[in-house]
Amino acid sequence: MRIDAGLSQSALGKKLMPPVDQATISNWETGKTHIPFLAFMYICFVCGVCPEQKTKEILDSQSAEDNTNKKDASDV
Numbered sequence: 001m002r003i004d005a006g007l008s009q010s011a012l013g014k015k016l017m018p019p020v021d022q023a024t025i026s027n028w029e030t031g032k033t034h035i036p037f038l039a040f041m042y043i044c045f046v047c048g049v050c051p052e053q054k055t056k057e058i059l060d061s062q063s064a065e066d067n068t069n070k071k072d073a074s075d076v
Helices: 009-015 022-030 036-047 051-075
Strands: none
Touching: 009 022, 009 036, 022 036
16 A cells, blocks of 8 residues: 555655654554554555555455465364
8 A cells, every 4th residue: 555655654754643663654664563453544645545445445355365374274
């Protein structure tokens, strides 16, 4: 989403309310820490993405991943 919007981690961090540093954005992107709800909403707004649509995409992706993991476990 950030890359599609043409923003560096640092540039995105500066646009958030409150602003965050590049390391925080990196931690969110790598899954080291979770993105707070309001930060997610701001990121969507800054990147021009509908929060509802992005949430649906994330949930659909996780559901597909869970189904794959269940299938792999049943093959054992």
